[in-house]
Amino acid sequence: DAGVIQSPRHEVTEMGQEVTLRCKPISGHNSLFWYRQTMMRGLELLIYFNNNVPIDDSGMPEDRFSAKMPNASFSTLKIQPSEPRDSAVYFCASSYYLQVPSNQPQHFGDGTRLSIL
Amino acid sequence: GESVGLHLPTLSVQEGDNSIINCAYSNSASDYFIWYKQESGKGPQFIIDIRSNMDKRQGQRVTVLLNKTVKHLSLQIAATQPGDSAVYFCAENDPRRAAGNKLTFGGGTRVLVKP
Numbered sequence: 001d002a003g004v005i006q007s008p009r010h011e012v013t014e015m016g017q018e019v020t021l022r023c024k025p026i027s028g029h030n031s032l033f034w035y036r037q038t039m040m041r042g043l044e045l046l047i048y049f050n051n052n053v054p055i056d057d058s059g060m061p062e063d064r065f066s067a068k069m070p071n072a073s074f075s076t077l078k079i080q081p082s083e084p085r086d087s088a089v090y091f092c093a094s095s096y097y098l099q100v101p102s103n104q105p106q107h108f109g110d111g112t113r114l115s116i117l
Numbered sequence: 118g119e120s121v122g123l124h125l126p127t128l129s130v131q132e133g134d135n136s137i138i139n140c141a142y143s144n145s146a147s148d149y150f151i152w153y154k155q156e157s158g159k160g161p162q163f164i165i166d167i168r169s170n171m172d173k174r175q176g177q178r179v180t181v182l183l184n185k186t187v188k189h190l191s192l193q194i195a196a197t198q199p200g201d202s203a204v205y206f207c208a209e210n211d212p213r214r215a216a217g218n219k220l221t222f223g224g225g226t227r228v229l230v231k232p
Binding site: 050105 | 148149151153158159160161162163166168206210218219220222224225
């Protein structure tokens, strides 16, 4: 079965440029999560969606960050303008969520390694 | 516990020995716990989960133990192999959070398997 697919795997760009990260969740999953991982701060939840609706974006660092989920099979995380401190590995994860929480594990993609020069 | 990410404790294990990785959590309302394995250059990979109505669950070569009294979770790996070298994270879910499935991750433990 195809897992969570992220693109690109690596992105190097200059500060000030717009960066768009993409994620395709596992088919049938209706909950999607964006994380950022750095050596200093570990794994941080940025935002998550249930049934394409953003539920909690309290982890989004600032207004330069935005995320969308236009349909059940695609999500984007955009940084505009990018800064060197945004350099990190960004992960997308998906899970199956029911109205009554059923505690399903999240499954992660292999991430996008982002370097802002 | 909250992810700190600043310094990873390291567990060195001889190949063939059993490994025990520990995790302390602070939220007594958490009712679901997961262990993840992260290899270099990859995303966290689901290993095993356990619900709070259980105190032990076994998988293939892995066992998770949950002690709710002292808020402690452990992962035991039997007959550790070189492929088990990775960073291991525990994660927990608090059902009181709006629209469940949101996890809080621990800081991780690095496991190094010596041949």
